[in-house]
Structure formats: C-alpha cells, structure tokens
Amino acid sequence: MKALMSLGALIGVAGLLLLGGMTFGVIPSTTVRLVEGYMPIQLLLEIASYVIGFTGLSYMLSAMGMALPRFWQGIGFWIFLMLYLKFRVYPPIPFSVRAMYGTVGLVTVFMWVSANEEDWKKFKQPIMNVLDAQTGMNRLLRYVYLVLIPILIGGFSFNAMMPKSEEPIELRTVHPAPPASTKVHGKTYTLQTSQNPYRVNPEGKYDQEYSNANIVEQGMGRLMKPNANPWDEKNQGYLKYVREGGEIFFQNCHFCHGDNLNGRGLHAFAFNPIPANFTDPGTIAQLQETFIFWRVSKGGIGLPNEGFPWASVMPPWEQHLTVDEIWKVVLFEYWHTGYYPRTWD
Amino acid sequence: MKDSITQKAGIITAVAFGVVLVSTAGYSTVSAQGLPEGFKKGELAAEPSAEMIEAGKRVYFTKCVWCHGVDGAGDGPGADRLWPRPRNFNQGTFKIRHTASGELPLFDAKKPIPGQNDLFETVTHGLPGSAMPPWEGILSEEQRQQVLSFVTTQLVKDRKFTDKQSESQTVLQLADLKPKPATDESKKRGGELIVEKKCVECHGMEGRGDGNAFNLKDDWGFSIQPANWHKCWNFRGSRQDPYSVSNIFRTFSTGVNGTPMPSFADNTTVDERWDIANFVNSLCERDPLGNPLPIDPLTDKPKINFVIPSDMVEGEIPTDLEHEAWKKAPRRYVAMGGQITHKPRNFVNRLDDIWVRSLYNDKHIVYLLEWDDRTKSVAEGKLPWAPTQVNIDVKEQDPKTGEEGSIAAHQNNYAVYNDAIAIETAVKWKELPAPIKPRYLFGTNEQFPVDIVKWEADGSLRAFKGTGWDKDFEERDNYEEAMKLLKAEWKNGRWYVMIQRPVGNKKDQDYDEDTFFEVGQYIPTVFFAWDGHNGDAGRKMAVSAFYYTFMNPPVPQETYIYPVVIAVGVVLLEGWILTRRSNRKKGKAL
Numbered sequence: 001m002k003a004l005m006s007l008g009a010l011i012g013v014a015g016l017l018l019l020g021g022m023t024f025g026v027i028p029s030t031t032v033r034l035v036e037g038y039m040p041i042q043l044l045l046e047i048a049s050y051v052i053g054f055t056g057l058s059y060m061l062s063a064m065g066m067a068l069p070r071f072w073q074g075i076g077f078w079i080f081l082m083l084y085l086k087f088r089v090y091p092p093i094p095f096s097v098r099a100m101y102g103t104v105g106l107v108t109v110f111m112w113v114s115a116n117e118e119d120w121k122k123f124k125q126p127i128m129n130v131l132d133a134q135t136g137m138n139r140l141l142r143y144v145y146l147v148l149i150p151i152l153i154g155g156f157s158f159n160a161m162m163p164k165s166e167e168p169i170e171l172r173t174v175h176p177a178p179p180a181s182t183k184v185h186g187k188t189y190t191l192q193t194s195q196n197p198y199r200v201n202p203e204g205k206y207d208q209e210y211s212n213a214n215i216v217e218q219g220m221g222r223l224m225k226p227n228a229n230p231w232d233e234k235n236q237g238y239l240k241y242v243r244e245g246g247e248i249f250f251q252n253c254h255f256c257h258g259d260n261l262n263g264r265g266l267h268a269f270a271f272n273p274i275p276a277n278f279t280d281p282g283t284i285a286q287l288q289e290t291f292i293f294w295r296v297s298k299g300g301i302g303l304p305n306e307g308f309p310w311a312s313v314m315p316p317w318e319q320h321l322t323v324d325e326i327w328k329v330v331l332f333e334y335w336h337t338g339y340y341p342r343t344w345d
Numbered sequence: 346m347k348d349s350i351t352q353k354a355g356i357i358t359a360v361a362f363g364v365v366l367v368s369t370a371g372y373s374t375v376s377a378q379g380l381p382e383g384f385k386k387g388e389l390a391a392e393p394s395a396e397m398i399e400a401g402k403r404v405y406f407t408k409c410v411w412c413h414g415v416d417g418a419g420d421g422p423g424a425d426r427l428w429p430r431p432r433n434f435n436q437g438t439f440k441i442r443h444t445a446s447g448e449l450p451l452f453d454a455k456k457p458i459p460g461q462n463d464l465f466e467t468v469t470h471g472l473p474g475s476a477m478p479p480w481e482g483i484l485s486e487e488q489r490q491q492v493l494s495f496v497t498t499q500l501v502k503d504r505k506f507t508d509k510q511s512e513s514q515t516v517l518q519l520a521d522l523k524p525k526p527a528t529d530e531s532k533k534r535g536g537e538l539i540v541e542k543k544c545v546e547c548h549g550m551e552g553r554g555d556g557n558a559f560n561l562k563d564d565w566g567f568s569i570q571p572a573n574w575h576k577c578w579n580f581r582g583s584r585q586d587p588y589s590v591s592n593i594f595r596t597f598s599t600g601v602n603g604t605p606m607p608s609f610a611d612n613t614t615v616d617e618r619w620d621i622a623n624f625v626n627s628l629c630e631r632d633p634l635g636n637p638l639p640i641d642p643l644t645d646k647p648k649i650n651f652v653i654p655s656d657m658v659e660g661e662i663p664t665d666l667e668h669e670a671w672k673k674a675p676r677r678y679v680a681m682g683g684q685i686t687h688k689p690r691n692f693v694n695r696l697d698d699i700w701v702r703s704l705y706n707d708k709h710i711v712y713l714l715e716w717d718d719r720t721k722s723v724a725e726g727k728l729p730w731a732p733t734q735v736n737i738d739v740k741e742q743d744p745k746t747g748e749e750g751s752i753a754a755h756q757n758n759y760a761v762y763n764d765a766i767a768i769e770t771a772v773k774w775k776e777l778p779a780p781i782k783p784r785y786l787f788g789t790n791e792q793f794p795v796d797i798v799k800w801e802a803d804g805s806l807r808a809f810k811g812t813g814w815d816k817d818f819e820e821r822d823n824y825e826e827a828m829k830l831l832k833a834e835w836k837n838g839r840w841y842v843m844i845q846r847p848v849g850n851k852k853d854q855d856y857d858e859d860t861f862f863e864v865g866q867y868i869p870t871v872f873f874a875w876d877g878h879n880g881d882a883g884r885k886m887a888v889s890a891f892y893y894t895f896m897n898p899p900v901p902q903e904t905y906i907y908p909v910v911i912a913v914g915v916v917l918l919e920g921w922i923l924t925r926r927s928n929r930k931k932g933k934a935l
Contacts, residue, residue: 090642090643091643131922131923131926132926132930146916146919149915149919150912150913150915150916150919151912153911153912153915154908154909154911154912154915155908157907157908157911158904158905158908161903161904161907161908162900162904163865163897163898163900163901163904165652165654165895165897166652167650167651167652167893168867168893216407220484220485220488221404221407221408221483221484221485221488222407223403223404223407223488224403224406224407226403229403229406230406231406231410231415246411246422247411247422248422249411250411250412250421250422250423251422251423251425251426252685254411254423254476255682255683255685255692256682256685258478259408259411259412259476259478260408260478260480260483262483264478264643264644265476266427266475266476266682267682267683267685267694268644268682269641269644269645269646269680269682270680270681270682270697270888270889270890271682271890272649272651272890272891299686300785301784301814312785313682313684313685313686313785313786313888314686315685315686315687319687319688320688320690336407
C-alpha cells in the first residue's frame with residue numbers, strides 16, 4: 001500500500017513540477033505535446049494521473065505527520081483544475097466555458113468534502129475557527145480577511161468594469177439544416193434520394209459495400225488498403241474515381257482544408273473560423289454525402305440564415321467545378337479520411 | 346548502365362566544382378583535415394530493408410503522391426498551382442541538411458533522432474512557408490521512416506544514398522557548437538558581415554528579401570525568392586522554434602541545395618557564423634518589449650488577436666511614424682490568405698501578413714498599414730478590369746507546368762499592376778443581426794452594404810460601396826474628398842501607408858453608405874492586399890479574416906464608483922455574518 005502510494009506521490013510531484021515549469025516557461029512548453037486527434041482522451045488521462053498523484057501525495061503527507069486539512073485539499077484541487085484548464089488545454093477555451101467547468105468542479109469538490117457528516121465538519125472547521133477567533137492567530141487571520149476580502153472583491157469589480165477590447169464571443173451553427181433539394185448547374189437534386197454516381201464497383205453498379213471495403217484503414221496514418229491503390233492504372237470504378245477526385249482536391253481544396261484534410265492548408269492560418277477538419281469524427285463522418293454535395297456546391301455564400309456569421313470563405317464550387325467533379329471530390333474525401341458517409345436508413 | 350553512372354558522376358563533379366567556385370570566392374577557413382570549421386566526416390547509413398521500402402510505398406501513394414507525383418518528380422496534380430513548388434526527388438537535391446553543400450542529407454531508416462536525420466525532421470515538421478505540412482501526429486514515426494525509405498531508394502534516381510564511390514557525408518556538428526550569446530557587439534558584427542559577405546545583395550538592405558527578387562532561379566529553372574528575415578516563422582526548418590539561432594546557423598553553414606543560397610562554411614569562421622545568425626535572428630518581428638511573438642502551435646505562425654484597438658489622441662493625428670502616439674499604439678498582426686473564392690483566384694499568394702495600427706480623434710480615424718512586399722509595383726499598362734468590376738470572365742485554369750501561361754512560367758513574369766491595400770468595413774453594422782457581421786466578401790445586400798476604402802500605388806485613394814458577393818462595386822466619388830492619404834512610402838521591401846477617414850456623423854456623412862465608427866464598439870473590418878508584381882488585380886488578391894476595429898473609450902466614471910460601493914457592501918455583509926455567529930454562540934452557551 002505504502003509503495004503504491006509513494007508511487008502516486010511521485011507522479012503527483014513530477015506532474016506538478018512539469019506543469020508548473022511549462023506554464024512559467026522554465027522548461028519548454030512542448031515537453032509534453034498534445035497529440036492532435038487524441039487530445040480529449042489525453043487530457044482526461046492526464047487529469048486522472050493527477051488525481052492519482054494527489055491521492056498518493058496526501059497519503060504520504062499524512063503518513064509523515066504533515067496532513068493537509070481537508071479544507072485546503074478541496075480548495076487546492078479546485079485551483080489546480082482552473083489553472084490546468086487555463087494553461088494546459090490548447091487551443092485555449094474561452095472564459096465562459098472555463099467558468100462552466102469551474103462551477104462543475106466546485107460542485108464536485110463540495111460533494112467530495114460533504115460526502116458524510118464527519119468530512120463536512122472537518123471541512124468547515126477552519127472557517128468556523130477563524131469566525132470564532134479563539135486563538136490569537138485566528139483573530140489576526142480574521143482581521144486580515146475582514147480587510148482583504150472587500151479589497152479583493154472591489155478590485156475584481158474594478159477590473160471587470162475597466163473598458164476592454166477582448167474579442168467578442170461568437171457562436172455559430174456548424175452543420176446548419178440543409179434544404180430539401182438543391183439546384184446545381186440547372187439540375188435539381190433531392191438531398192434525401194440522391195446518390196453519389198461514382199460510388200460504383202468495377203462493373204459500374206452503385207455499391208456502397210464495395211466502396212466501403214476499399215477506403216483507407218482507420219488507425220494511425222489512415223493508409224490505403226494494400227490492394228486498393230487509387231494510383232493503380234488498372235483500376236475501374238470506385239478507386240479510379242477516387243483518384244480523379246483527389247486530383248481535383250489537390251488543385252482546389254487543399255489550400256484551405258490541407259494535405260491531410262485536417263483543415264490545416266497553406267492559407268488556413270489566415271481564416272476564422274478555420275476550415276473544416278474532415279478527419280474529425282464530428283464533420284463529414286456525421287453527414288450524408290448529399291449534405292456535403294450541397295455545401296460544396298453552394299459554399300459559404302449559400303448558407304441559410306441560421307448559418308451565420310457567414311464568415312466562411314468557402315466558395316460556391318459550382319462556379320468552378322462541374323457536378324461530376326464535385327461528386328468525385330466528395331468521394332475522395334470519404335476515401336481519404338476512412339469514414340463511411342451516413343445513409344438515410 | 347555504366348554510361349549513365351559516369352554521366353552522373355560527371356554531373357556531380359561539375360556541381361561540386363560549381364560549389365567550390367562559389368564558396369572559395371572569399372578567403373578560406375579550413376580545418377586540419379581539410380574540412381570547414383564545425384564539420385566532421387560522417388558515415389553513409391545502411392540501405393533500408395525491403396519491407397520498409399514496400400511499406401513506405403503505401404504511405405507515399407496515400408499521402409505524398411498528390412503533390413510529389415507518381416515518379417517523385419514534383420509534378421503531382423497539386424504541383425501546378427503551388428509556389429514554391431513541391432520537391433522533385435529525382436536529383437536527390439534537398440534543402441534542409443546538416444551536410445555540406447551539394448551532399449545528400451542525413452537519412453538513416455533506423456535512427457529517427459533529431460539532428461541526425463535531416464529528412465525525418467523535414468517530414469516531421471514540414472517546411473514552414475511552403476505547402477509541405479508537418480506530418481507529426483498524422484503519420485507515426487515508423488511510417489515517416491518507411492516513406493522516406495521509399496523516397497530515398499526508389500524516387501531519388503540520379504544519386505544513391507549508399508554509394509560510397511560517389512557520395513560522402515561531411516556533417517555539421519551543430520549539437521557540439523554552442524551558440525554565441527546575442528550581445529549587441531555580436532549583432533553589430535553580424536550586421537557588418539552580412540554586407541561584407543554580400544548577403545544583402547539578395548536579401549536586401551533590411552533583410553526583407555527584396556535584393557534580387559526577379560532573377561533568381563532554382564536548379565529546375567523555376568523562379569525563387571530570397572527569404573525575408575523578418576518572418577522567421579516562414580524559415581524552412583524552423584517549425585515550433587522560429588527564433589532559434591541554430592536554425593539560421595545551420596542554413597548559413599550548409600547552404601540550401603538546389604537554390605542560389607550557397608554554403609558559407611568555407612569562408613566564414615564558426616564565430617562569424619554565430620554573429621550573422623544572431624543578427625539575422627534579431628531582425629525577426631518582435632513585440633514592443635523586444636520579446637519573440639507568441640507562436641500558435643497549431644498554425645506555426647504568430648498568434649492572432651482579432652481586435653485592432655485604436656487609441657485616442659488629442660488634436661491632429663500625427664503622420665510621423667516616430668511620433669510617440671504611433672510608438673505607443675498597439676500593433677496587430679493580420680494574417681492574409683489567397684482569395685480563392687472567386688475568379689481570378691489567387692493560388693500563389695505573396696502577401697501573407699500585414700501589420701496594423703490605428704489612432705483616432707474626435708473627427709477622424711487613421712489606419713497605419715505596414716506590410717512587406719519585395720517589389721514596389723506601379724502599373725505599367727492599363728488595368729485589365731475596371732476597379733469596380735467583380736464579375737470577371739477570365740479563362741482561369743492555368744495550363745500544366747512547362748506549358749505557356751502556367752503559374753510556374755508566370756512567376757515573377759506577370760504584367761505589373763499597382764500594389765494596393767483596402768479596408769472593408771460594415772455599413773450600419775449596428776443594425777445587422779448578431780454577431781453584427783455582414784457577409785464576408787463585399788457585403789450582404791443593398792440594405793447592408795460594405796464600405797471599401799482602397800489605396801493604390803499610383804497614389805489614388807478611392808471609396809467603393811459593395812452590395813453583395815457577385816455585385817459590381819459602386820464608386821463613391823463624393824466620399825473621396827473626405828478621406829486623406831497621410832503617407833504612402835515603399836522602403837527596402839516594406840510599404841508604409843497611412844489612411845485617414847472621418848469617424849462619421851449624421852450631419853456630414855451618409856448613414857446608409859458610410860461606416861460610422863463609434864467609440865467602444867466592435868466594428869467588423871476586413872483587409873485586402875495586392876502585390877502588383879504577382880499579377881494581383883481585381884479579385885486576385887490577398888484577404889484577411891474578419892477583424893474588429895475597436896476605438897478604446899476613455900474610462901467612464903462608474904468604473905471608479907461602483908467597486909467602492911461593492912466593497913462597502915461586502916464589509917456590511919461581513920459584519921452581519923460575524924454578529925450572527927457570535928449571537929448564535931452566545932445562545933448556545935446560555
């Protein structure tokens with residue numbers, strides 16, 4: 001038990017030093033990198049190891065006779081959480097979201113310290129001690145608090161009222177509801193019933209199963225299946241069209257959506273909102289092929305009213321590409337990310 | 346077979362001679378073994394295994410082939426619209442190396458160690474400033490090594506990484522060389538050396554890459570431009586640590602193969618190279634306190650703040666850049682991307698950022714715009730389009746590289762138009778639905794137009810009204826007199842333009858056509874920029890995202906009153922709690 005706990009304590013100390021060092025720039029902030037695509041799970045794991053670390057730490061401290069009162073444990077953990085959210089998580093989350101997490105964290109800490117009557121008593125004991133001011137130390141503390149709290153709160157409100165020029169927060173609909181049908185190059189496509197004409201097997205028949213069997217493999221790298229090279233000249237059907245779609249993608253789309261379809265293209269850094277990341281399971285993996293067809297054809301300018309702020313520079317590609325080319329690009333995007341388009345059934 | 350080998354050897358010898366000729370132009374600092382200072386002889390790495398090569402082929406044909414092409418000749422489908430172009434692997438010419446000029450880069454399929462594997466680092470971190478992205482986090486280390494095994498054995502055709510007869514490795518011992526502290530003295534010496542070593546001939550007097558912007562060509566005959574030392578985040582090989590002197594030191598020591606940038610290893614001492622690196626590094630853009638700009642780890646460019654604050658000045662707004670008010674005004678980095686929405690599209694964008702400052706007084710607001718442009722361009726002929734025209738019918742699909750009229754052939758060879766800059770602001774932005782932004786490019790409709798102010802290098806300052814994405818502009822002649830060009834100067838590769846316009850009031854201006862600037866409000870602002878030597882005109886331009894102009898208000902009185910009231914309230918609350926607690930205790934004691 002003791003060995004286990006000291007291991008935990010070691011994790012806790014190391015983690016705190018690492019985080020502190022990275023926050024204050026003592027050690028390079030890239031020492032522990034956030035790996036793209038695995039960020040949420042990585043952060044959860046990190047927090048979990050901190051919790052383990054703290055458990056070990058508090059156990060070791062109390063074993064050494066320097067037990068930290070429950071009161072400070074609770075406050076300390078909450079402060080740690082807030083600092084972690086502010087300095088560790090990247091890209092930075094806005095204050096309003098952090099405030100939400102902070103509230104949840106506070107409630108959690110409260111639940112923890114008030115799990116039973118005894119714990120709750122232990123927790124509020126220091127507060128009561130200061131209020132009662134039985135000892136000289138506590139009396140001093142009481143006066144310090146009496147003066148400090150109004151000054152702090154006054155200071156905070158002064159700070160909050162000073163005119164600031166922080167960027168206003170904008171919310172935006174990521175996937176606005178599509179129309180029932182869309183007219184591209186003079187032809188009307190019903191979004192519910194349309195199919196990608198290039199999702200076909202070598203015999204030329206629409207074949208979802210065949211195409212799904214030939215997309216890239218999920219997992220690191222998302223590489224093509226060994227026997228499904230779109231650059232093989234003998235290809236017929238699906239893979240041939242994937243290659244044609246890729247050629248169009250790399251002449252038109254990669255400038256923003258990136259070589260790896262992750263929204264990190266050559267020009268992407270200049271735009272806000274940043275271009276869509278197709279490798280994210282929240283984008284094309286959630287949508288029907290026809291939805292993509294509609295968004296590509298009509299671009300940012302074709303967004304419905306609820307799709308504001310319309311800051312999208314996505315062009316209506318119908319001005320640059322034919323219907324066939326758009327379908328092929330859509331086909332390529334699903335191939336390259338290894339996602340199956342959603343279907344209606 | 347034999348013939349081709351002798352031929353290749355011949356080419357290599359010729360190249361080597363060329364290098365020697367270039368590099369021995371100055372005096373020579375050669376160590377006892379005949380190697381330049383800071384270098385050591387290295388060993389060629391063993392050939393990667395057949396499995397590695399086969400696995401790498403799969404990576405290559407999933408990720409790389411689209412730009413680098415089936416045969417690795419840098420001619421994939423994406424290549425024709427890229428500049429700088431994707432690498433042609435066939436000749437084995439690679440830019441970022443620790444090896445001496447002309448040599449193959451370090452690559453060992455078994456050693457993915459930074460500093461000992463140049464190609465691995467290039468793939469891991471990409472090449473900032475070009476279309477090559479970092480593959481870290483996308484491909485595993487092993488996959489990166491696999492694809493390099495494929496490229497170095499199958500696609501590098503003219504040379505062989507394992508051929509001891511023709512190849513050698515002279516490795517810069519960067520890890521053992523300690524950077525010299527960047528003292529003023531060192532930087533001063535570096536500043537003198539870059540003149541002495543003729544760096545300024547290409548990189549320009551201020552290092553903005555404007556020295557010889559037209560005539561430089563790479564090994565394949567494509568136009569190429571010298572680096573701008575003020576944008577260190579665009580230095581190849583600098584990802585995530587752009588303010589590192591070591592990167593500059595390495596480039597300077599080994600040269601950039603395939604380009605006119607030679608190695609200076611033979612005619613400078615290590616000490617001199619550190620001085621130069623310190624000087625070059627000191628030029629990179631920094632914040633007002635002289636600290637490096639914070640770099641966004643997702644884009645590897647400076648972090649963006651979308652609010653452009655404007656400070657108030659009493660009386661006339663100064664036109665002198667050295668004036669204290671301008672020195673104190675916060676400077677914002679505005680990132681620019683190519684306009685690829687509407688024809689003619691700007692795939693090759695050469696203006697990737699501008700710097701904006703702003704001041705205002707009771708009548709006017711002034712924008713100071715600074716941006717690096719290697720060439721001052723004033724139109725030689727007539728513009729192909731009227732400045733109001735946005736729907737232009739142009740044949741746009743450029744032919745393949747090598748054919749007449751391709752992007753590659755055009756580069757640095759366009760008809761010259763005016764350099765220009767424009768500021769688009771929303772009209773009646775207060776009435777726009779949340780979040781008070783009009784449609785991004787050129788306004789929403791007749792009801793919610795945008796107000797565009799455009800300066801061109803011929804000295805004109807014009808105002809337009811945009812009423813929609815595909816609507817021609819309307820020129821607003823009556824507004825033009827209200828504006829004033831306070832400054833327009835091009836110096837050593839940088840434009841300085843200062844534009845003054847009214848803040849707007851209902852008496853003198855038209856509420857339905859002009860943007861009214863209000864103190865303490867977020868006014869949506871977009872910037873457009875044109876590089877005349879890049880053939881930019883009309884919609885072929887660089888665009889920014891939406892920024893906000895924010896005129897900093899004077900501090901209102903309430904700011905000082907309310908916090909005091911709140912603090913007093915807290916004191917009262919404290920008194921109440923304490924009284925209650927002590928009463929309760931007394932009650933208990935009784």
